[in-house]
Amino acid sequence: MTYWIGALVVLAAALGAALSGMNEYFFYAAFVVLQFVVLATAWNILGGYAGYVNFGTAAFFAIGAYTAVVLFKWLGAPLAVQIVAAALVSGLLGFGVGMLTLRLRGIFFAIATVAVIFIMETMMVNWRYVGGATGLQLLRPDVIAPFDSYTRMLFAVMALLAVIAVSVARYVQTSWIGRGLRAIRDSEEAAECSGVPTLKLKLFACTVSGALMGAAGAPMPMYLSFIEPASSFNLSYSVSALAMPMIGGTAHWLGPIIGALLLGSIQQIVTVTISNEINVLVVGVLLVLFVVLAPDGVIGLFKRWTRYFK
Amino acid sequence: MDSILQVTGVSKHFGGFTALSEVSVDIAPGERFGLIGPNGSGKTTLINCISGSLRNDGGSIRFEGEEISALPAYKRTRRGIARSFQIPRPFRSMSVIENLLVPYEYVAHLKESEAERQAMDILRQIGLAERAHALSNQLSQVELRKLELARAMAARPRLLISDEAMAGLSGSEVDEVLKILFDLNAQGITIIMIEHIMQAVMRFSQRVVCLDAGRIICEGAPDQIVRDPGVQRAYLGA
Amino acid sequence: MIFSFDLLFEALIFGVLLGCFYAAVSIGLSVSFGLLDVPNVAHPAVMILGSYATYVVASYGIDPIVAGVILMPAFFVLGILIYRFYYEAFEKRGTEAGVRGLAFFFGLAFIIEVGLILAFGVDQRMAQAAYIGSSLELGEYRIPYRMLVAFGVALVLTFALTVYLSKTFTGRAIKAVAQDEPALRLMGANPVRIKQWAFGIATGVSALAGAMLIIVGPVEPALDRLYIGRTFCVVVLAGLGSMTGTLAAGLILGIAESIVLMMLGASWAPAVAFGLLLIVLGIRPQGLFGR
Numbered sequence: 001m002t003y004w005i006g007a008l009v010v011l012a013a014a015l016g017a018a019l020s021g022m023n024e025y026f027f028y029a030a031f032v033v034l035q036f037v038v039l040a041t042a043w044n045i046l047g048g049y050a051g052y053v054n055f056g057t058a059a060f061f062a063i064g065a066y067t068a069v070v071l072f073k074w075l076g077a078p079l080a081v082q083i084v085a086a087a088l089v090s091g092l093l094g095f096g097v098g099m100l101t102l103r104l105r106g107i108f109f110a111i112a113t114v115a116v117i118f119i120m121e122t123m124m125v126n127w128r129y130v131g132g133a134t135g136l137q138l139l140r141p142d143v144i145a146p147f148d149s150y151t152r153m154l155f156a157v158m159a160l161l162a163v164i165a166v167s168v169a170r171y172v173q174t175s176w177i178g179r180g181l182r183a184i185r186d187s188e189e190a191a192e193c194s195g196v197p198t199l200k201l202k203l204f205a206c207t208v209s210g211a212l213m214g215a216a217g218a219p220m221p222m223y224l225s226f227i228e229p230a231s232s233f234n235l236s237y238s239v240s241a242l243a244m245p246m247i248g249g250t251a252h253w254l255g256p257i258i259g260a261l262l263l264g265s266i267q268q269i270v271t272v273t274i275s276n277e278i279n280v281l282v283v284g285v286l287l288v289l290f291v292v293l294a295p296d297g298v299i300g301l302f303k304r305w306t307r308y309f310k
Numbered sequence: 311m312d313s314i315l316q317v318t319g320v321s322k323h324f325g326g327f328t329a330l331s332e333v334s335v336d337i338a339p340g341e342r343f344g345l346i347g348p349n350g351s352g353k354t355t356l357i358n359c360i361s362g363s364l365r366n367d368g369g370s371i372r373f374e375g376e377e378i379s380a381l382p383a384y385k386r387t388r389r390g391i392a393r394s395f396q397i398p399r400p401f402r403s404m405s406v407i408e409n410l411l412v413p414y415e416y417v418a419h420l421k422e423s424e425a426e427r428q429a430m431d432i433l434r435q436i437g438l439a440e441r442a443h444a445l446s447n448q449l450s451q452v453e454l455r456k457l458e459l460a461r462a463m464a465a466r467p468r469l470l471i472s473d474e475a476m477a478g479l480s481g482s483e484v485d486e487v488l489k490i491l492f493d494l495n496a497q498g499i500t501i502i503m504i505e506h507i508m509q510a511v512m513r514f515s516q517r518v519v520c521l522d523a524g525r526i527i528c529e530g531a532p533d534q535i536v537r538d539p540g541v542q543r544a545y546l547g548a
Numbered sequence: 549m550i551f552s553f554d555l556l557f558e559a560l561i562f563g564v565l566l567g568c569f570y571a572a573v574s575i576g577l578s579v580s581f582g583l584l585d586v587p588n589v590a591h592p593a594v595m596i597l598g599s600y601a602t603y604v605v606a607s608y609g610i611d612p613i614v615a616g617v618i619l620m621p622a623f624f625v626l627g628i629l630i631y632r633f634y635y636e637a638f639e640k641r642g643t644e645a646g647v648r649g650l651a652f653f654f655g656l657a658f659i660i661e662v663g664l665i666l667a668f669g670v671d672q673r674m675a676q677a678a679y680i681g682s683s684l685e686l687g688e689y690r691i692p693y694r695m696l697v698a699f700g701v702a703l704v705l706t707f708a709l710t711v712y713l714s715k716t717f718t719g720r721a722i723k724a725v726a727q728d729e730p731a732l733r734l735m736g737a738n739p740v741r742i743k744q745w746a747f748g749i750a751t752g753v754s755a756l757a758g759a760m761l762i763i764v765g766p767v768e769p770a771l772d773r774l775y776i777g778r779t780f781c782v783v784v785l786a787g788l789g790s791m792t793g794t795l796a797a798g799l800i801l802g803i804a805e806s807i808v809l810m811m812l813g814a815s816w817a818p819a820v821a822f823g824l825l826l827i828v829l830g831i832r833p834q835g836l837f838g839r
Binding site: 047051052053055100101104106107108110111112114115118119122123125126133185235239242243246250277278280281283284285287288291292295 | 581587589637646647648650651652654655656658659662663665666773774776777780784815816818819822823825826829830833
């Protein structure tokens with residue numbers, strides 16, 4: 001119950017901020033961080049709970065963005081419809097990749113997700129309707145009242161998506177599905193022999209994860225007023241979506257949020273003060289450091305320290 | 311009396327290597343059945359084919375009259391076949407009792423409170439009740455072996471396969487585990503025991519089969535098996 | 549799309565040369581992932597590192613292949629260090645290292661890529677040598693000399709490594725540790741040292757592979773992503789643990805890419821390796837000659 005109260009408070013705060021007179025830059029930056037909350041949370045459903053590493057977040061994210069563009073260009077669809085369609089398409093993609101490779105060992109699934117990035121990117125590069133390699137400019141529709149700017153509205157939408165994503169992750173984690181996924185992660189063979197339908201659960205996690213990533217991608221074209229393959233399929237989405245939960249903690253739905261807030265903020269600061277390349281290097285180094293030294297992430301460290309002081 | 315498990319002509323190949331070759335065996339309901347053989351003879355492969363961890367390449371496996379060779383392992387568990395693993399595979403991130411909740415939720419589909427109640431019953435029966443909330447990665451060897459059996463029991467099987475549950479245990483620990491298996495059998499559960507500890511196999515089994523290089527070389531009562539020259543050759547070498 | 553048998557034949561020849569090259573750059577992964585079961589997704593990144601190192605050494609007027617050979621001992625040591633680190637941090641601690649091991653190598657690949665961007669920028673680099681730029685003319689067909697050089701080195705490398713693994717004592721120990729580690733332990737050999745040595749060899753070979761790479765074409769830091777597809781495609785298609793399969797698989801990939809290049813152009817060629825990989829994983833994951 002406390003969770004839902006908290007969620008409503010967060011939504012109210014986001015709405016309040018969007019309607020306030022705050023500096024426009026805040027919404028640009030916050031949008032990106034919230035987007036990473038969704039991506040990290042989505043990644044963790046399969047990666048953290050079930051133990052199957054997805055390197056291809058960029059593909060699911062970008063396909064969500066491209067689905068939104070297609071619906072917008074072809075039908076003039078409103079943002080809500082774009083988001084739902086993006087979730088469906090990316091979810092289907094997740095299901096497809098899962099059917100192909102989740103029967104095999106984890107590393108084959110991981111490599112297959114890299115393959116998906118390349119194949120999807122190659123397809124978008126060769127598709128003129130969505131702009132091909134050079135990309136497409138998009139004209140934003142009129143702002144829906146009561147928001148003053150489109151960016152503010154996108155911020156509020158992304159806040160809603162973040163709450164939805166976290167709620168889904170929390171449900172999966174605490175339900176019987178979550179225990180089954182943990183059993184798969186701990187010992188897949190023993191789980192199967194304990195009656196857990198491992199393939200079905202993995203497919204479920206993969207599909208839900210992909211769908212949420214697609215939903216996160218849908219507002220992106222409107223955010224930039226532009227879409228192109230190189231930046232949409234950027235590998236740094238994949239690295240961040242993986243690094244944030246591993247840094248925050250993969251066992252709990254709070255982990256990806258902590259990781260996204262922490263790493264997202266660091267990224268914003270470093271990019272602005274130093275350079276984009278150093279920013280990416282920092283993410284990589286932090287990932288390796290945490291994976292080696294603090295495998296349970298920030299949450300794990302926190303637990304260890306509180307136990308130490310008791 | 312109809313067999314509870316009918317293995318007919320089962321073979322399994324790994325590339326060029328034949329692990330099992332035309333293995334056939336019938337197991338009666340409620341039987342205490344021993345499976346022995348030297349290392350590499352195919353015992354665990356046979357168990358894997360029965361439980362579904364592996365698919366057999368040829369032959370048929372019928373459980374309670376129905377063909378199961380095409381079923382994935384989790385469906386076979388739901389039908390009533392459970393197994394423990396030779397090297398214990400606990401769910402490390404979970405406590406002892408949580409480990410049992412997995413089969414309770416996925417096989418018996420019980421609600422958590424009812425599952426916890428029944429899980430505690432099993433833990434009491436098996437002697438792990440005080441460790442119920444300990445993390446499973448903190449257990450001793452014999453406790454892990456017991457957890458393996460407890461988790462298999464939580465699936466409420468009619469056929470339980472115990473894969474070297476006593477390896478590396480002391481004399482009194484072997485007796486503990488053996489008593490648990492006897493008690494389970496008394497409740498009507500058919501038990502297949504794979505063991506190297508001969509005295510345990512002899513005390514426990516009503517019938518014993520010996521595998522060597524993927525084939526059955528001898529089948530019969532325990533005292534028969536022990537005296538069979540083929541069995542002695544298999545274990546001691548030509 | 550102009551179709552003619554001449555073009556097809558030229559594509560086939562090019563495909564064979566390219567295929568042997570792909571086999572040679574994948575053979576290190578065949579050892580580290582195929583035999584040792586290390587989820588080394590950083591293999592292509594290390595190879596690109598080798599390309600850049602070759603570029604630097606070759607800029608002193610040394611032939612790129614020679615530069616590659618010079619770098620092999622250094623990369624051998626690097627491989628030992630990486631494996632040692634991986635073993636201490638992950639493998640020693642048990643199976644739950646799966647996710648973390650993958651994340652580690654992914655992070656490592658990324659760090660190498662970004663490090664190269666910081667050191668060299670994103671522009672492409674190419675090596676300079678007498679045989680780069682001119683072609684051998686056989687009747688109506690032109691075969692670039694650099695492809696022939698790479699082909700030659702690739703054959704020698706593949707042959708040498710295959711012989712090493714089957715004829716020498718250490719080589720056979722490496723194959724043994726892949727198949728039956730407990731048995732090896734019982735014989736008194738130390739599996740960790742053997743794996744370490746093998747990983748070192750795989751990485752040392754990557755230095756030469758990197759040299760070949762920069763001879764065959766321009767190199768940029770992000771190229772490792774494409775080569776994840778190519779190397780894993782070859783290793784999976786070959787079947788884990790099969791050295792001879794690597795050559796066959798490389799040839800299949802090389803020819804497939806070459807034909808797609810001819811028919812659909814350069815923008816589709818990168819997808820071939822990844823597409824072939826997905827097909828193999830879907831239909832026959834044990835590959836052609838898998839264990």
